[in-house]
Amino acid sequence: MTTSRTKPERGRNALGPALELVHTGRAPTRAVLTTELGVTRATAGAVAGELQTLGLITVDARPGAAAGSQGRPSHRLTIADDGPVALAAQIHADGFRVALVGLGGRIVATAPACGEVHPDPAVALTEAVAAGAALLRATGRRCVGAGLAVPSAVTEPDGIALNPLHLRWPAGSPVREIFTRCLEEAGVPVTGFCGNDVNLAALAEHRHGAGHGARDLLCVATGHRGVGGALVLDGRLHTGSAGLALEVGHLTVDPAGRPCHCGSRGCLDVETDPMALLEAAGREPGPDGSLLDQACALARAAGPAGTADENARGATRALIDRLARGLAGLVNILNPDRIVLGGLHRALLEADPGRLRAGVADHSLWGRSGSVSIVPGTLDHGSLVGAAELAWQPVLDDPSTVLRVRAAAGT
Amino acid sequence: MTTSRTKPERGRNALGPALELVHTGRAPTRAVLTTELGVTRATAGAVAGELQTLGLITVDARPGAAAGSQGRPSHRLTIADDGPVALAAQIHADGFRVALVGLGGRIVATAPACGEVHPDPAVALTEAVAAGAALLRATGRRCVGAGLAVPSAVTEPDGIALNPLHLRWPAGSPVREIFTRCLEEAGVPVTGFCGNDVNLAALAEHRHGAGHGARDLLCVATGHRGVGGALVLDGRLHTGSAGLALEVGHLTVDPAGRPCHCGSRGCLDVETDPMALLEAAGREPGPDGSLLDQACALARAAGPAGTADENARGATRALIDRLARGLAGLVNILNPDRIVLGGLHRALLEADPGRLRAGVADHSLWGRSGSVSIVPGTLDHGSLVGAAELAWQPVLDDPSTVLRVRAAAGT
DNA sequence: TCGCTTTGTCACCCTCATGAACAAAACGGC
DNA sequence: GCCGTTTTGTTCATGAGGGTGACAAAGCGA
Structure with a gap:
């Protein structure tokens, strides 16, 4: 009887919390992961391995010798250099900014800043998304989702901007819906999220900043x-x-x-x-x-x-x-x-x-x-990084969702 | 080989959430428990059985025939009439009130209201706890913990009342510590908790009221x-x-x-x-x-x-x-x-x-x-019920802790 | 070189919830 | 009154998922 067991894959439930720890810089090694997660070394090892096979993190081949520490040095867990990214956009009164943001809040690529926002949100977002799609094509990165920061109160969960008046957009614009449509039309098949710029900057400062x-x-x-x-x-x-x-x-x-x-x-x-x-x-x-x-x-x-x-x-x-x-x-x-x-x-x-x-x-x-x-605050583009956090959230909740992410448009 | 397994006791992890559902009146039957908990009927049944053996809930022998419903009627889950209680006390400007509160926020017994609060918190709390201990003796109920509501900001987690000025207590009184000592001296070996009266009333209104x-x-x-x-x-x-x-x-x-x-x-x-x-x-x-x-x-x-x-x-x-x-x-x-x-x-x-x-x-x-x-608000004594919630919380988090509760003092 | 400490991995085990089958308790129609 | 239908509750085997303990690996200091 060949017991062809298809791989037990331990540590599935702890996957999300583990990725969040790495994402926020609180788990530089498997040893720290063990204590922070409150699991055994065996589980932490399995979790790290799983995240590695998902292409989200890398484990150093050569352990970094930490000065003054005893015992066997731990291998460092780092965010994969060629891992997937989130498409982030920030619209403000004096223009918009678009970037690709990897795990850890690292801005991977930035589009040239634009100093004008079209008064029709659909037009403005089409421009912004086009810039993002171009970045994805240029870098060849996979995209896990897209986030948008706007200077307005945004309702939940429908994503309606109640007062984007400084943008001269109509009050009550269904920004999330428009954003999602723009993404579809640009051939970026991901979910779009939307939030208030200060809220998103706060989220970013909490995870990666002051x-x-x-x-x-x-x-x-x-x-x-x-x-x-x-x-x-x-x-x-x-x-x-x-x-x-x-x-x-x-x-x-x-x-x-x-x-x-x-x-x-x-x-x-x-x-x-x-x-x-x-x-x-x-x-x-x-x-x-x-x-x-x-x-x-x-x-x-x-x-x-x-x-x-x-x-x-x-x-x-x-x-x-x-x-x-x-x-x-x-x-x-x-x-x-x-x-x-x-x-x-x-x-x-x-x-x-x-x-x-x-x-x-x-x-x-x-x-x-x-x-x-x-x-x-310590982040230069907190709203942008925060917008990316929105897009990353589903992956942080369940890292295995990256498997459902298709390659970037245009490849 | 007699495999003397000591009782598998299924559904241990879902125990807390299940008790909370019954506690807040959201799980009248096992069938509802199944859907609310998002588990299978097997698990819900095991959980209900476990809560029953812990003496916290009872399951009706005769199912209550719900009018107009099809299928086999469900047995009702009710809070055990002779289950354990929490000792709750509320101190306010014009006196104090002491009661025993069971699961579901039901006030089981009340001590005669007192219209005077001694300006020394230790004396006042000794009086209140004595009234509570008398209630426990009179009813013979087991006690899972004690909660105290005071009209003052209370620090966390140390339980210091910063401004109990309407009670003429000194600012910065370590109320939780005093309360715990009074409980010990009165022979009620439980943990004491302490909170602001409006906070606790809010908690009570959320779980059992408006x-x-x-x-x-x-x-x-x-x-x-x-x-x-x-x-x-x-x-x-x-x-x-x-x-x-x-x-x-x-x-x-x-x-x-x-x-x-x-x-x-x-x-x-x-x-x-x-x-x-x-x-x-x-x-x-x-x-x-x-x-x-x-x-x-x-x-x-x-x-x-x-x-x-x-x-x-x-x-x-x-x-x-x-x-x-x-x-x-x-x-x-x-x-x-x-x-x-x-x-x-x-x-x-x-x-x-x-x-x-x-x-x-x-x-x-x-x-x-x-x-x-x-x-x-709909609760008559929200702060009192809320104080009991504090005492119940450890049990709601892990119902098996009631096993560690000893019989009431004086039996 | 030998301990000592800490990290990482493997084989085994234990806990808990699931899924499927079966039994039970109502209702409605004939 | 009997028979399907629906919903509830229970039993048992199964499997996912993480813990346990032994062992190997990799550094440090004497």
Whole structure:
């Protein structure tokens, strides 16, 4: 009796968690995988082998000799250089960006930046997807999925952009549906995902950036226009029951402040965005560089080592104080253990970290006892990497799905 | 060869989820258990049998003939009448309450209410635990654990009450530690758990009350003094990274409002608590009934069918409007799919549901498109039931732990 | 060179849930 | 009243999946 057993393939259930550990850089070796996963060495070995045969990771032939350690050195687990990628796109007020992103949040290839967004979402997304498809053809990589970041609240699970007004797109555009159709037409047969840009940046910061290891991570960022927030709880993006959570732009930070289009006064949105800083400093928006870049430059120059005039310093201080009020309100409600700031808010933090941190502590109820660390974001293109995370998620949940991924279009 | 296998005991891993389904009333029969658990009938049967031998549930001998259904009728799964209980205690500004709570949130026995709380937490908790131990002796029930609800922010995981000021307890009292010591001294050898009263009421409403089935549940309630909030996400209480989340009392709801001890003005806390309503209506606090009861009575009388004067109606409307502002702010940040109101807030909702709901929709950004249902709480003693939930949680996670529970003290 | 420590792998075993067959308990139609 | 039909509950063999313990491998230091 030849017991032709077809391969037991141990460690199937632990496959997803294992890949996530490698993906987020928390499992450099099989030994670490063993402890992090809470399984035996045998299982961890089987899991690593399985991920290797799936073409997602590689195991070093020669173990890297870790200095000062005893015992047999462990082979390093690295993300496969020629593994599959996700197609990621970010649309913002001043243009769009397209890239291929591998596991580990590594940007593998980038299309030339585009500085114009067509007011018809179908046209704009067709352009973006075409750029992505060209990248796939050029690199010959397989594609596991596609993700899109937009500066708008996006409903779940249907993926409708409620207010993509800075793009001059119609409110309520079914962005996910349009995106998926564009992918089909471009011959990229993958699922399309869609999310708010700040939410996705927060996800990316949590997995690969300044939010790494935080339990309750709050992100607040100015984009090119307005303010957005996001929350990552236990590694999962909290988008609320309908995807509309963390609409923080309309927290009141100055009851006597300027009127906001929402009908209230002194909202975080109008008090701490790029335009607010330029106006407060008595500057006109200059011709070169985006509004965001100009405001960031001004805030940085207002730091201790900076060269700004007293006007700019005063305006920056005022914005820091209002941001502190807004963050304190959020701390009282969400009690995060880390806050990552992006865009102009990041520049404000870097201009005077002490003032912002003290302001938040003063205005939050448990400022003294609760300990929240406030840090700047570290990713250059967080929204882009986060969009890729959406596309990667099904693979992280069940790595064997990569087997269903066909070769890139055009090969 | 007598293969003396010690009983295979199938369905061990699904035991916890199964008990939770019965506990929350979502699995009345084995057939439902099968579908809800996503397992086969064989497994569901084994699981039910195991829970039965653990003494947690009972299976009807005679199947209840469901009207109008085909096929063999299913036996009903009910919570065992003589099963173990949790010791639950709630301390509030005007006294404390102690009860034994079985699975399903059913209050099995209650100690006579006490109207005084000793300013030394150790003394007060000794009294409360003594009342609980007496109940255990009187009923002869086994005890799986003990839970305590206090009107204060409670840190996690150490269980320190940061501001139990309405109890005249010292700020920073290590309540969980004291509670555990009292249990030991009273001869109740179980673990003690501790939480904020509104948080626990929210948990109870989610599992057994008006919050049942909600994905993202927000609870806001006035206690006897002040305002508290709580959030239940995917069935788990969100208490933030340090247990200090949902400190909603100091949201600004009226920039020109009365000063609050927090240094700001027009906080939800001082604008919508019982005292605020009485003052706005031009009433002095009467001698009989707690402040909370008097305020609730006034609000109810101000409803459409009520008998209140114009002063009371105007004051009630004003409070409803301010509450609506506060809730809208929370909706913008948290995007819950349901809001459960308790205490005076519940009375305000019931006085004029339309006004409150419209107010929230008007002030929230997605009021029209997002759909949040706002409902009154349905549990009489939510905090007490919620405190019991804390004690039950280890059993819900792994029902076999009840085997380690010893008989009640004094038998 | 020999211990010592840690990593990786193999053969065997144990747990748990599945799937299929069978039995049980209702209902409806004739 | 008897017979299909439907749904529920149980029994038993099977298989997936991970644990266990022994052994080999690969470094370090004496």
